[in-house]
């Protein structure tokens with residue numbers, strides 16, 4: 084595979100941008116080699132600057148659930164661009180997107196639009212602290228909630244892939260208010276809450292772990308979180324930045340029937356443009372300025388281009404049969420992978436909820452950060468590079484989810500399964 088253009092662009096990028104990338108997960112550090120520079124993408128396919136074409140399962144890390152450059156989204160965004168790209172004043176578009184979110188997501192009665200998932204989670208945290216008058220927060224090891232100071236303690240995603248220890252620059256006095264518990268460990272949660280529940284402002288969780296690879300909640304886990312938080316006056320926050328509009332139109336809370344107090348959204352609701360959101364019960368949300376005293380603002384919040392893309396995306400997703408189709412395709416892909424693994428004689432664990440899935444090179448059952456860390460990352464490195472050679476673009480880390488889109492065809496999936504078998508053989512050497 085020719086990579087000369089990507090290599091050359093990466094050399095220049097490193098001169099002007101730290102590490103040559105604007106988000107560390109894009110670097111190929113965990114898998115060796117340098118990142119591909121992308122020229123364009125259409126539907127389920129992504130093309131690099133050397134003209135190599137790949138079937139894409141990264142989906143821009145989740146948002147592109149209807150594939151790249153969907154004609155409906157492109158058309159709507161182009162139309163809006165002619166009318167102006169930012170006003171710093173309200174538009175009807177924002178209310179339309181907000182209404183769609185409120186209609187879809189069970190816990191959300193009122194929602195504030197921001198520009199990223201990080202902004203959504205750190206604002207929700209501030210709101211929870213302002214609302215309860217408490218400082219402490221609880222999160223789970225291996226969950227990633229963006230790069231806000233309070234949330235970067237024992238985090239997943241790039242922090243995990245790069246094996247970074249605790250992040251310098253985070254004030255120790257702040258970090259000490261972040262309490263970490265192992266994912267799916269109901270006993271640890273109960274013990275923590277019986278000890279200090281009344282001091283805890285909020286518990287934030289990915290209702291399906293998505294940033295240490297996919298780690299589904301065990302039966303009863305989310306229900307227990309709901310129970311203990313309610314009993315101690317702690318707000319339960321579901322970080323649905325990945326799962327929102329991914330695992331069902333109403334997110335993981337709809338799928339599992341557990342309703343949090345606050346919900347964070349991002350990725351899909353921007354239709355590929357920068358949008359985040361946090362919402363919940365009106366009585367809580369009304370503590371945000373200008374109604375309440377908890378301050379949060381944004382020059383480009385509710386940006387008309389981004390919101391237009393989001394509205395079109397939700398229109399596409401609300402068509403009948405979309406999630407059933409995603410389920411069917413994802414199941415087909417993962418079944419193919421499972422057969423390949425068996426044929427190739429590799430030990431691997433599979434996890435999947437709807438159209439988000441992972442394959443870990445481990446024999447352990449996947450329940451937590453500790454179990455995913457038993458994966459053979461050296462084998463993953465060889466597998467990742469072999470997949471690229473075979474024309475399949477997956478996340479450059481063992482600890483990230485794969486994403487199916489609604490525009491992958493059966494033929495794309497068959498090709499992927501075939502390519503994966505070759506990649507596994509190559510990786511085994």
Ligand SMILES: *Cc1c(COP(=O)(O)O)cnc(C)c1O
Nearest residue numbers: 199200201227228229322324325
């Ligand atoms: C991606 C992600 C974030 C951060 O969103 P950004 O838009 O990258 O700031 C937060 N929480 C979860 C669960 C995510 O997957």
